[in-house]
Amino acid sequence: MSETATIAATAEPKNYLTNRHTIQSWLFTVDHKRIAILYLISLTVFFLLGGAAAALFRLDLMTPQADLLQSETYNKLFTMHGIVMIFFFLVPSIPAVMGNFLVPVMIGAKDVAFPRLNLLSWYVFMAGGLIALGAIISGGVDTGWTFYTPYSSMYANSHVILAVAGAFIAGFSSIMTALNFIVTIQKMRAPGLTWFRLPLFIWAMYATSLVVILGTPVVAITLVMIFIERFFQFGLFDPALGGDPVLFQHLFWFYSHPAVYIMILPSMGVISEIVSCFSRRRLYGYTFVAFSSLAIAVIGFFVWGHHMFVSSQSAYAGLIFSFLTFFVAIPTAIKILNWIMTMYKGSISFDTPMLYAYGFLGLFTIGGLTGLFLSTMATDIHLHDTYFVVAHFHYVMVGGGVMGFLGALHFWWPKMTGRMYPEGWAKFAAIVIFIGFNLTFFPQFQLGYHGMPRRYHTYAEEFQILHVMSTAGASVLGAGYLIMAAYLGWSLFKGKRASANPWDARGLEWETTSPPPTENFLSTPTVTQEAYAYDKPSVTHVPPEEKRV
Amino acid sequence: MKSVFNILPEQASTVASHVDAIYLFLIAISVVFTLLAAGLVIVFGVKFRRRPDGPAPEKPHEDSRLEMAAGAFLLVLLLVLFGWGAKVYFQNTRPPADAMEILVTGKQWMWKLQHPNGRREINTLHIPVGKPVQLTMTSEDVIHSFFIPAFRVKQDVLPGRYTRLWFQATKTGRYRLFCTEYCGTEHSMMGGWVNVMTAADYERWLSGEVAGAAQETPVQAGERLFTQLGCQTCHNAGSGALGPNLAGVFGHTVKLADGSEVIADEEYLRESILNPHAKLVAGFAPVMPVFKGIINEDQLLQLIAYIKSLSGASN
Ligand SMILES: [Cu+2]
Numbered sequence: 086m087s088e089t090a091t092i093a094a095t096a097e098p099k100n101y102l103t104n105r106h107t108i109q110s111w112l113f114t115v116d117h118k119r120i121a122i123l124y125l126i127s128l129t130v131f132f133l134l135g136g137a138a139a140a141l142f143r144l145d146l147m148t149p150q151a152d153l154l155q156s157e158t159y160n161k162l163f164t165m166h167g168i169v170m171i172f173f174f175l176v177p178s179i180p181a182v183m184g185n186f187l188v189p190v191m192i193g194a195k196d197v198a199f200p201r202l203n204l205l206s207w208y209v210f211m212a213g214g215l216i217a218l219g220a221i222i223s224g225g226v227d228t229g230w231t232f233y234t235p236y237s238s239m240y241a242n243s244h245v246i247l248a249v250a251g252a253f254i255a256g257f258s259s260i261m262t263a264l265n266f267i268v269t270i271q272k273m274r275a276p277g278l279t280w281f282r283l284p285l286f287i288w289a290m291y292a293t294s295l296v297v298i299l300g301t302p303v304v305a306i307t308l309v310m311i312f313i314e315r316f317f318q319f320g321l322f323d324p325a326l327g328g329d330p331v332l333f334q335h336l337f338w339f340y341s342h343p344a345v346y347i348m349i350l351p352s353m354g355v356i357s358e359i360v361s362c363f364s365r366r367r368l369y370g371y372t373f374v375a376f377s378s379l380a381i382a383v384i385g386f387f388v389w390g391h392h393m394f395v396s397s398q399s400a401y402a403g404l405i406f407s408f409l410t411f412f413v414a415i416p417t418a419i420k421i422l423n424w425i426m427t428m429y430k431g432s433i434s435f436d437t438p439m440l441y442a443y444g445f446l447g448l449f450t451i452g453g454l455t456g457l458f459l460s461t462m463a464t465d466i467h468l469h470d471t472y473f474v475v476a477h478f479h480y481v482m483v484g485g486g487v488m489g490f491l492g493a494l495h496f497w498w499p500k501m502t503g504r505m506y507p508e509g510w511a512k513f514a515a516i517v518i519f520i521g522f523n524l525t526f527f528p529q530f531q532l533g534y535h536g537m538p539r540r541y542h543t544y545a546e547e548f549q550i551l552h553v554m555s556t557a558g559a560s561v562l563g564a565g566y567l568i569m570a571a572y573l574g575w576s577l578f579k580g581k582r583a584s585a586n587p588w589d590a591r592g593l594e595w596e597t598t599s600p601p602p603t604e605n606f607l608s609t610p611t612v613t614q615e616a617y618a619y620d621k622p623s624v625t626h627v628p629p630e631e632k633r634v
Numbered sequence: 635m636k637s638v639f640n641i642l643p644e645q646a647s648t649v650a651s652h653v654d655a656i657y658l659f660l661i662a663i664s665v666v667f668t669l670l671a672a673g674l675v676i677v678f679g680v681k682f683r684r685r686p687d688g689p690a691p692e693k694p695h696e697d698s699r700l701e702m703a704a705g706a707f708l709l710v711l712l713l714v715l716f717g718w719g720a721k722v723y724f725q726n727t728r729p730p731a732d733a734m735e736i737l738v739t740g741k742q743w744m745w746k747l748q749h750p751n752g753r754r755e756i757n758t759l760h761i762p763v764g765k766p767v768q769l770t771m772t773s774e775d776v777i778h779s780f781f782i783p784a785f786r787v788k789q790d791v792l793p794g795r796y797t798r799l800w801f802q803a804t805k806t807g808r809y810r811l812f813c814t815e816y817c818g819t820e821h822s823m824m825g826g827w828v829n830v831m832t833a834a835d836y837e838r839w840l841s842g843e844v845a846g847a848a849q850e851t852p853v854q855a856g857e858r859l860f861t862q863l864g865c866q867t868c869h870n871a872g873s874g875a876l877g878p879n880l881a882g883v884f885g886h887t888v889k890l891a892d893g894s895e896v897i898a899d900e901e902y903l904r905e906s907i908l909n910p911h912a913k914l915v916a917g918f919a920p921v922m923p924v925f926k927g928i929i930n931e932d933q934l935l936q937l938i939a940y941i942k943s944l945s946g947a948s949n
């Protein structure tokens with residue numbers, strides 16, 4: 086004990102957080118870990134904004150009439166919720182925060198391949214975000230996050246150009262991050278770290294980066310086309326100007342369906358890490374899981390038309406899109422089987438990250454299954470643009486994407502901050518969030534099949550009871566998030582110091598100190614085993630005097 | 635109206651029960667798989683929970699045959715779903731030949747409807763029970779979508795194009811009508827009712843109220859427009875006519891000046907009225923005036939109805 090005390094008093098070991106303290110050392114950092122923290126802070130702000138918008142319109146939906154909000158405000162709020170949550174939270178969430186922090190550490194590199202490009206990506210992201218915020222502050226946008234034409238290009242009287250510019254610019258930051266990851270993973274793996282020794286999180290980041298690089302330019306062009314039609318009155322989408330109103334939907338969904346995988350593949354990577362760590366064994370079917378990420382990324386580019394069964398798209402095109410959509414469900418379903426089989430005969434402990442993995446499995450399974458209702462043509466005709474779709478994609482994107490993000494945050498929080506959070510509170514919040522989420526969104530499936538259209542400010546009175554249930558659930562969900570914010574904030578200052586490997590996990594990131602030094606490892610590690618060698622003792626590169634218990 | 639806590643909402647069209655059958659099958663699959671997944675993770679979580687002095691688990695005994703078998707099983711199941719869904723979809727999107735045609739124009743934020751005898755209404759659609767009805771729909775501004783939940787039918791309504799939707803009501807009563815494509819500020823107010831009546835009541839309603847004020851059918855209105863706009867000066871059966879004779883044109887192939895061929899459907903007629911020089915018929919000079927901005931969507935629908943009637947097309 087006395088020995089530890091003297092070390093702490095004389096030489097607090099320098100890590101990436103403590104080595105420099107000035108504001109400039111953060112704003113001009115090229116350390117991938119500090120950039121991850123910059124992203125984490127900015128994304129938290131965006132998440133709060135998007136959540137606040139949802140809270141407001143959810144409250145308004147307690148009654149069928151317009152009481153709290155005017156229709157214009159209501160429309161602007163759901164648009165803001167969608168734009169902020171998708172372009173400024175879900176798409177960057179795991180890659181920009183967890184990926185930035187973990188990719189170099191997990192592969193034993195000192196940084197990403199292009200550290201300055203990495204910093205630039207954050208500035209570009211912030212520029213996009215501030216422009217989008219500008220659109221909101223200067224009066225808002227009311228097109229929905231989908232920007233359907235010709236409404237967005239010719240009819241909307243709101244700040245469409247600013248919002249589109251914000252999303253357009255933010256897209257470049259995704260591309261920069263993705264480019265960085267691909268080169269880093271391809272070129273900078275530590276000696277001995279072969280492809281099939283990589284953590285599945287790295288495979289997921291690689292697949293996601295491919296989708297980002299192939300898809301984002303298309304949505305960027307599409308957003309520019311809205312600008313051209315709106316600003317120069319040059320007919321692209323509005324038939325009154327000689328354009329094609331459905332063309333936009335093709336271009337938009339060509340990106341935005343794969344974007345679902347940009348939001349979900351990283352989560353799947355996280356769940357693979359967590360399930361294997363808290364079951365203490367190699368992930369069942371590693372190779373399958375690794376390649377299925379790539380398969381999903383590729384097939385995901387050929388299913389966009391399932392958003393357009395009622396758009397007047399040819400029925401035969403619809404047939405093909407329906408078929409391919411069913412097809413893409415298979416690797417996803419087998420992945421769920423793999424996670425479950427990993428637990429079989431494992432040694433399972435229920436620390437907070439594992440609770441989020443359980444939450445993910447439950448919610449994402451429901452999200453995936455309800456996707457079948459929408460890929461089946463006959464039922465999609467009825468369900469399209471109803472609350473069923475709203476419920477489905479929240480189960481996928483919150484149940485899948487956000488649960489994965491929160492699982493990752495709790496799993497790697499000790500590594501990132503060097504502090505533990507209070508486990509009891511964290512478990513409690515995880516359970517509250519899970520229950521609150523289901524209470525909010527499950528009634529919406531029922532609303533949808535009974536015909537409640539989405540994006541409705543006022544609605545038929547028979548739907549009220551289900552809306553009230555949904556709003557009540559949302560308040561539970563919101564409470565869960567607030568509890569989490571409180572104990573995570575507390576842990577930053579008062580949390581117990583974290584050891585290098587608090588979960589006794591495998592993988593390079595656990596072999597260095599928590600938090601890691603600026604250069605991640607004091608010397609480049611040599612890898613002799615795969616990332617899931619739970620049958621072998623854990624390896625450490627931490628000098629003995631720095632080991633904390 | 636059925637309570638929202640019923641699994642199924644009101645079924646009031648011939649297709650509703652087919653769609654609901656698939657829906658119930660999907661619910662059954664979902665319940666089975668959700669319980670299976672939840673059951674397994676709970677059972678494993680309890681059975682294989684970490685014990686302080688328990689042995690370290692072995693590496694999983696992997697067998698790719700499990701993944702193969704699961705994949706094959708899912709493939710069969712999903713093919714069944716795909717086929718069933720597609721079959722019902724195709725049944726439900728092909729209108730019978732004897733369907734009665736009602737014209738629909740959507741605009742921010744109302745639905746304008748016109749019946750075969752010319753009677754117009756807004757945001758309420760009166761239809762006879764047991765008779766197939768086909769809507770020919772277009773929009774004056776942005777994209778809207780025509781949705782009748784009790785019928786399980788929906789179709790987007792586009793500016794500059796015609797889309798079709800058909801249904802046959804099976805029960806008299808009032809059913810909700812919604813716009814389901816976000817179309818601006820009052821999107822949620824763009825709806826109303828479908829009033830399904832007995833055939834006799836519908837006939838009475840059709841000829842009702844505005845009796846006296848002579849009603850034009852869409853075909854008659856189209857014919858009047860045709861004369862008013864002077865179309866027949868060129869479009870006639872005479873040998874020196876400047877424009878093609880329109881009798882028998884609808885639904886047939888037309889040779890264009892550039893050598894290609896098109897089928898003269900509603901879309902083609904619409905384009906040829908608004909912008910005649912885009913697809914010029916072979917053998918004619920580009921002399922027809924452009925009617926874009928001169929006639930509105932309702933008048934266009936009437937003109938097309940008239941041209942269709944010249945081919946004896948059902949209306
Ligand atoms: Cu999609």
Ligand SMILES: [Cu+2]
Binds near residue numbers: 817
């Ligand atoms: Cu609408």
